[in-house]
Amino acid sequence: xxxxxxxxxxxxxxxxxxxxxxxxxxxxxxxxxxxxxxxxxxxxxxxxxxxxxxxxxxxxxxxxxxxxxxxxxxxxxxxxxxxxxxxxxxxxxxxxxxxxxxxxxxxxxxxxxxxxxxxxxxxxxxxxxxxxxxxxxxxxxxxxxxxxxxxxxxxxxxxxxxxxxxxxxxxxxxxxxxxxxxxxxxxxxxxxxxxxxxxxxxxxxxxxxxxxxxxxxxxxxxxxxxx
Amino acid sequence: xxxxxxxxxxxxxxxxxxxxxxxxxxxxxxxxxxxxxxxxxxxxxxxxxxxxxxxxxxxxxxxxxxxxxxxxxxxxxxxxxxxxxxxxxxxxxxxxxxxxxxxxxxxxxxxxxxxxxxxxxxxxxxxxxxxxxxxxxxxxxxxxxxxxxxxxxxxxxxxxxxxxxxxxxxxxxxxxxxxxxxxxxxxxxxxxxxxxxxxxxxxxxxxxxxxxxxxxxxxxxxxxxxxxxxxxxxxxxxxxxxxxxxxxxxxxxxxxxxxxxxxxxxxxxxxxxxxxxxxxxxxxxxxxxxxxxxxxxxxxxxxxxxxxxxxxxxxxxxxxxxxxxxxxxxxxxxxxxxxxxxxxxxxxxxxxxxxxxxxxxxxxxxxxxxxxxxxxxxxxxxxxxxxxxxxxxxxxxxxxx
Numbered sequence: 001x002x003x004x005x006x007x008x009x010x011x012x013x014x015x016x017x018x019x020x021x022x023x024x025x026x027x028x029x030x031x032x033x034x035x036x037x038x039x040x041x042x043x044x045x046x047x048x049x050x051x052x053x054x055x056x057x058x059x060x061x062x063x064x065x066x067x068x069x070x071x072x073x074x075x076x077x078x079x080x081x082x083x084x085x086x087x088x089x090x091x092x093x094x095x096x097x098x099x100x101x102x103x104x105x106x107x108x109x110x111x112x113x114x115x116x117x118x119x120x121x122x123x124x125x126x127x128x129x130x131x132x133x134x135x136x137x138x139x140x141x142x143x144x145x146x147x148x149x150x151x152x153x154x155x156x157x158x159x160x161x162x163x164x165x166x167x168x169x170x171x172x173x174x175x176x177x178x179x180x181x182x183x184x185x186x187x188x189x190x191x192x193x194x195x196x197x198x199x200x201x202x203x204x205x206x207x208x209x210x211x212x213x214x215x216x217x218x219x220x221x222x223x224x225x226x227x
Numbered sequence: 228x229x230x231x232x233x234x235x236x237x238x239x240x241x242x243x244x245x246x247x248x249x250x251x252x253x254x255x256x257x258x259x260x261x262x263x264x265x266x267x268x269x270x271x272x273x274x275x276x277x278x279x280x281x282x283x284x285x286x287x288x289x290x291x292x293x294x295x296x297x298x299x300x301x302x303x304x305x306x307x308x309x310x311x312x313x314x315x316x317x318x319x320x321x322x323x324x325x326x327x328x329x330x331x332x333x334x335x336x337x338x339x340x341x342x343x344x345x346x347x348x349x350x351x352x353x354x355x356x357x358x359x360x361x362x363x364x365x366x367x368x369x370x371x372x373x374x375x376x377x378x379x380x381x382x383x384x385x386x387x388x389x390x391x392x393x394x395x396x397x398x399x400x401x402x403x404x405x406x407x408x409x410x411x412x413x414x415x416x417x418x419x420x421x422x423x424x425x426x427x428x429x430x431x432x433x434x435x436x437x438x439x440x441x442x443x444x445x446x447x448x449x450x451x452x453x454x455x456x457x458x459x460x461x462x463x464x465x466x467x468x469x470x471x472x473x474x475x476x477x478x479x480x481x482x483x484x485x486x487x488x489x490x491x492x493x494x495x496x497x498x499x500x501x502x503x504x505x506x507x508x509x510x511x512x513x514x515x516x517x518x519x520x521x522x523x524x525x526x527x528x529x530x531x532x533x534x535x536x537x538x539x540x541x542x543x544x545x546x547x548x549x550x551x552x553x554x555x556x557x558x559x560x561x562x563x564x565x566x567x568x569x570x571x572x573x574x575x576x577x578x579x580x581x582x583x584x585x586x587x588x589x590x591x592x593x594x595x596x597x598x599x600x601x602x603x604x605x606x607x608x609x610x611x612x613x614x615x616x617x618x619x620x621x622x623x624x625x626x627x628x
Binding site: 045046049052054055074075077078079081082083085087089091093095096097098106107109110111112114154158 | 228229232236239240243533534536537538539540541542543544545546547620621622625626
């Protein structure tokens with residue numbers, strides 16, 4: 001389902017060229033649960049950004065669900081992001097002036113879905129994540145765990161095929177972090193591909209497949225069967 | 228994205244940061260209201276002057292010595308000086324059936340004194356016809372009596388302001404005042420009509436034209452005010468004046484006849500230019516408001532970097548982001564223009580209350596100017612920030628908190 005070939009990403013930092021990704025080949029099938037691990041600066045976030053079409057590789061090809069995304073223009077890429085990819089971030093990235101409900105509604109609004117249809121789907125989704133009683137609250141009135149649930153609700157409302165999570169427990173205490181992980185694993189069990197970047201080895205162990213990145217290369221790609 | 232959603236999103240974004248929104252609205256409101264106000268004031272001024280002219284009667288012609296237009300032909304070998312307009316020229320004009328009144332005018336200034344008070348005033352030498360031709364009204368007494376133009380007399384009519392300055396609240400009629408080295412009896416005081424045609428008739432003294440000739444020791448007239456029998460006769464009167472004077476001046480076309488129409492057209496043109504000029508100057512404040520909108524949008528964008536990155540991650544294309552931010556600045560400036568319009572409207576009402584005689588009013592197309600200017604500034608100054616927002620790298624803007 002996901003096929004990266006010969007991906008290169010070079011950043012210009014001052015005079016220096018930094019190779020964030022060097023000849024990365026990577027593939028994932030539908031429904032996989034993958035943890036990308038590695039030290040800071042190893043390129044794991046860059047890889048996730050490229051998977052999420054938030055960044056363009058300098059070279060190489062990326063195929064998602066049969067679409068050669070590296071050939072698409074900005075508008076078409078935006079469309080792929082909208083319908084196929086859900087993001088969960090470390091800092092939640094909720095819009096502070098919008099209520100939980102409005103934050104979750106945002107992808108539907110951007111897609112131009114009708115108001116009535118939107119309301120229905122938002123209520124359903126928020127209920128499903130156990131924050132049905134928090135719809136009118138703004139992010140600063142929610143706990144960290146609740147915020148991340150809102151963010152996950154937002155990431156899943158368009159029924160994406162893949163969820164990309166970047167240190168999604170990094171800003172949460174252990175128990176709410178666990179809740180969030182369980183929610184994501186639940187989604188994974190329903191067949192959504194889950195790819196997460198994490199520093200946390202505990203979290204890494206839970207994934208069925210672990211990728212270790214060092215210096216812009218995939219150094220280790222292990223299936224973890226006992227999980 | 229649906230239009231109502233774009234609007235709702237932008238309104239929410241604008242109202243979320245109240246301080247910056249209020250400041251922007253204020254700047255925009257001031258800019259728009261000053262443009263509307265200045266244009267309207269200019270326009271009101273124009274209408275005021277036009278009305279003044281119209282009230283003078285549109286069948287007036289003014290004859291001045293000298294020619295302001297050339298009619299072609301070789302230049303004269305010997306230097307040519309225009310002949311003076313004389314009293315006899317004025318008398319001759321009365322032959323024409325198209326002309327009802329002829330009022331010759333000699334103007335000069337002279338010290339006017341009564342007892343120990345002395346003022347420098349404009350002295351007009353004219354005739355009884357001036358009264359009707361210029362639609363003057365008397366406050367007290369009577370105007371110069373009709374009679375032969377070349378008969379003078381030691382009497383004068385004084386403007387209301389001049390009367391107050393020389394006589395205070397005392398009776399002026401029948402008093403003798405001194406103009407230069409001659410004595411004149413006051414037979415009338417003009418009504419206080421304020422400034423008309425740019426001439427303040429409050430501070431003039433009018434004496435018989437023949438007396439003025441000897442007072443200033445000058446035969447030539449300053450001009451002749453001619454009233455045609457009616458508006459349709461103005462053209463005929465003009466032709467008659469030209470031919471009569473030409474015959475009297477040995478075949479030379481050496482006068483200029485100004486009709487009210489020409490004067491009106493000139494004033495109209497001057498006032499329109501003036502209005503546009505002040506409007507243009509006011510537009511500078513609009514540019515300032517526009518730059519303020521741009522500045523504030525740029526700040527907003529750098530504050531909302533992560534939001535922009537998020538929108539992109541959620542599937543917003545560059546064009547959509549650009550649309551959102553352009554809508555926001557257009558909304559800000561339109562709302563500002565709306566307040567500006569209200570501001571201008573109430574300021575004008577207030578001014579009109581203070582100066583009812585000027586008939587002040589907003590120009591009828593001012594709402595269109597306001598909205599046009601607002602959208603223009605909002606969009607022109609919104610494009611750059613919106614483009615910047617659209618071009619943000621989502622990966623970079625999301626990596627920061």
